[in-house]
Amino acid sequence: MLSLSNFHNFSTGHLEVISGPMFSGKTEELIRRVRRAQIARVKVQVFRPSIDNRYNDKDVVSHSSQSIEAIPVKNSNDIWHRIKDSTRIVAIDEVQFFDNEIIKVVTKLTNRGHRLICAGLDLDYRAKPFGPMPALLAMADEIVKVHAICTICGGIATRSQRVVNSKAQLLVGATEAYEARCRAHFEYSETETEEDRQEQELLNVTTENANPTNNSLQIN
Numbered sequence: 001m002l003s004l005s006n007f008h009n010f011s012t013g014h015l016e017v018i019s020g021p022m023f024s025g026k027t028e029e030l031i032r033r034v035r036r037a038q039i040a041r042v043k044v045q046v047f048r049p050s051i052d053n054r055y056n057d058k059d060v061v062s063h064s065s066q067s068i069e070a071i072p073v074k075n076s077n078d079i080w081h082r083i084k085d086s087t088r089i090v091a092i093d094e095v096q097f098f099d100n101e102i103i104k105v106v107t108k109l110t111n112r113g114h115r116l117i118c119a120g121l122d123l124d125y126r127a128k129p130f131g132p133m134p135a136l137l138a139m140a141d142e143i144v145k146v147h148a149i150c151t152i153c154g155g156i157a158t159r160s161q162r163v164v165n166s167k168a169q170l171l172v173g174a175t176e177a178y179e180a181r182c183r184a185h186f187e188y189s190e191t192e193t194e195e196d197r198q199e200q201e202l203l204n205v206t207t208e209n210a211n212p213t214n215n216s217l218q219i220n
């Protein structure tokens with residue numbers, strides 16, 4: 001299949017979004033693209049949100065233990081300020097964890113002529129669109145939807161099933177808390193009790209307060 005990303009010498013900016021559920025190979029695909037760029041001796045900077053503390057501080061690591069050096073950042077503006085003059089390609093893993101400012105940062109970088117490679121969850125554990133992902137997917141020049149394998153039936157998994165009891169949209173550092181599931185085997189009750197609603201409101205407030213720059217992570 002002809003893919004725009006096979007060409008690295010774009011004269012204009014270019015946005016590639018890799019999305020899908022957990023365990024679908026988003027990070028592997030990001031690493032693959034970054035390595036190809038490095039082989040072509042194109043200067044790449046890789047970023048990831050520092051909130052994702054599953055692995056060591058300096059790397060992006062896939063579930064299959066592939067890794068690549070990355071810069072952990074607290075918020076999207078940090079990415080903007082850390083771009084070096086020589087950087088041609090900007091890769092961002094777990095992009096769904098960033099605040100909505102990431103949409104502006106990605107737009108500015110693309111307009112400035114950078115190639116952007118963003119990988120992130122399209123849906124949260126409720127199968128609802130995750131944070132800035134709908135906007136990034138809409139703005140993308142190229143979208144790659146990757147799939148995992150359903151842990152129940154071995155079919156194509158497009159959903160991330162939370163297998164522990166928590167209502168926070170952000171539950172990182174706990175891959176054992178999720179399983180890849182197909183549509184048929186994904187379970188989430190849409191009916192929200194008053195208790196659920198109150199708990200969600202509390203979580204929103206807690207997360208906003210936790211971020212002094214007000215680049216709060218959206219929980220909705």
Ligand code: ADP
Pocket residue numbers: 020021022023024025026027028029061062063064147148149150151180
């Ligand atoms: P993502 O970034 O989308 O969470 P990764 O790139 O980190 O995914 O990891 C993908 C790898 O996860 C696969 O190559 C495979 O080795 C492993 N894996 C573990 N569970 C599954 C699953 N249910 N379906 C597919 N791959 C899985």
Ligand code: MG
Pocket residue numbers: 026027028062093094
């Ligand atoms: Mg990943």
